[in-house]
Amino acid sequence: MTAERRLRTAIDAAEAAYATQVSDPRGRASVARIFAALRGPLHLRGAVPERLPACRYFAQGADASRLPEGPVRSLAHALVGLEPHLHWYRRTGGGAGANEAYPEGHANAMLIGPQGLAEVPGVWLGVSLLAPGVRYPDHDHPPEESYLVFTEGGFWQEGRGWFTPGIGGTFYNRPGILHAMRSGEAPLLAMWALWKDP
Numbered sequence: 001m002t003a004e005r006r007l008r009t010a011i012d013a014a015e016a017a018y019a020t021q022v023s024d025p026r027g028r029a030s031v032a033r034i035f036a037a038l039r040g041p042l043h044l045r046g047a048v049p050e051r052l053p054a055c056r057y058f059a060q061g062a063d064a065s066r067l068p069e070g071p072v073r074s075l076a077h078a079l080v081g082l083e084p085h086l087h088w089y090r091r092t093g094g095g096a097g098a099n100e101a102y103p104e105g106h107a108n109a110m111l112i113g114p115q116g117l118a119e120v121p122g123v124w125l126g127v128s129l130l131a132p133g134v135r136y137p138d139h140d141h142p143p144e145e146s147y148l149v150f151t152e153g154g155f156w157q158e159g160r161g162w163f164t165p166g167i168g169g170t171f172y173n174r175p176g177i178l179h180a181m182r183s184g185e186a187p188l189l190a191m192w193a194l195w196k197d198p
Helices: 003-021 025-037 053-061 071-085
Strands: 106-112 123-130 144-149 154-157 161-163 170-173 179-182 188-195
Touching: 003 025, 003 071, 003 106, 003 144, 003 188, 025 123, 025 144, 025 170, 025 188, 053 106, 053 123, 053 188, 123 179, 154 170, 179 188
Parallel strands: none
Antiparallel strands: 106 123, 123 188, 144 170, 144 188, 154 161, 154 179
């Protein structure tokens, strides 16, 4: 299967998974805009695949055998098929809260976006992977964001504190909210979908 076909399969699987898992009305409205924008033709950018040390935990994080039958499991399968085509990168800069394991213990990859396989105005769609025992820094960004989580792990939002969405859980980050995440004894894998008015 070509990279373009694998990307389309992953996007379609992500749309189905978000549609079944997201309950927050703000998140539902955001992902509806995102996946409507992704229904058109995709033109691959020729991104060079690259893996980082943390990627050795990807297979464990995306292990579909832990997931119930349904759209989230189908999305995990699609991501496994797409992963060899992804360009993994580290978040640049520091940030409050990050621990010593963070620099080498995390990896991000965009399916859609500036560092992704294709670009679509207003949309960033990607995944974050944390090795065990990693605390990602507090950070914020203008676009609103909806997470879908494949593993156990902790997430933090300003004004809410730490919480655990659980496997298949979702949550919404309003524009500009300070947020973070951390893994426990196992890796953390989560997908994020960001929308910014083009």
